[in-house]
Amino acid sequence: MSKMSDQAYLLTNQYKNAANLNARFQLHALFSTNKYGWHQWVFDHFNLAAPSRILELGCGSGYLWLENLERIPQSWEITLSDFSAGMVDQAQVNLQTSQRPFNFETIDAQSIPYDDETFDAVIANHMLYHVPDMARALVEMRRVLKPGGRFYASTVGEMHMRELDELARKFEPDVALLFDGDQTHAFTLENGADHLSPWFSRVTLHQYEDALEITSAEPLVAYVLSMLRLTETMLVGNRIAEFTDFIKQELARHGSIHVSKASGLFEAVRMDDERIP
Secondary structure (H helix, E strand, O other): OOHHHOHHHHHHHHOOOOHHHHHHHHHHHHHEOOOOOHHHHHHHOOOOOOOEEEEEEOOOOOHHHHOOHHHOOOOEEEEEEEOOHHHHHHHHHHHOOOOOOOEEEEOOOOOOOOOOOOEEEEEEEOOHHHOOOHHHHHHHHHHHEEEEEEEEEEEEOOOOOHHHHHHHHHHOOOOOEOOOOOOOOOOOOOOHHHHHOOOOEEEEEEEEOOEEEEOOHHHHHHHHHHHEOOOOOOOOOHHHHHHHHHHHHHHHHHOOEEEEOOEEEEEEEOOOOOOOO
């Protein structure tokens, strides 16, 4: 099984807590060329009435809502969930002073514990590529949506941040990052519509224009370490210091490190007359 969808590995290594996700968030927050912000942009695309019942699957640390608190209609009933209890705990901590009555649940997207036609919207923000049985999860997501309800699923493209993979391998040829070689069958910008169209109608892709211009070494090193598959054998001990020096030399040589990004949001609708294959 791919590490990207190995739930045991993800729970015990990648998403036991928010540390890895925070390292990645920090790199984007510091060096993204699009200063508008990913989470604000995603929220802009929510075409939802008031009131609405909303389920987010794979909520992570709750940043989508934390960065849009002043924009959330009071009549929205929002349930934040993740398959990692540690991530749900972190989302609760981040949002505990928000004065909003968020609901928090630990949920496997392949088996959603809600009745049919419960929600007006389901959100899957950068998480479908982690689901072992994507078709099963999509059936579940469609099932809990009301007719006419909207499904929002964000993801990345197959070449997203490839320069970082190449840079890490320039230093350590055998390094293996989390997404290396796994994109072909995952949920990507290139194949997402094909995955969604059997279950939803009116599938639309919105693309977010952005890149990174990295000017300091430590946040980049922290990002790469957060993405390692084999932390027990790759870039540990003195090799981390050596890798940091290598990045500093690259920055001294080029002034900055440019990293291209390919991110976007699929929007789809559950229609009454859909037929499940």
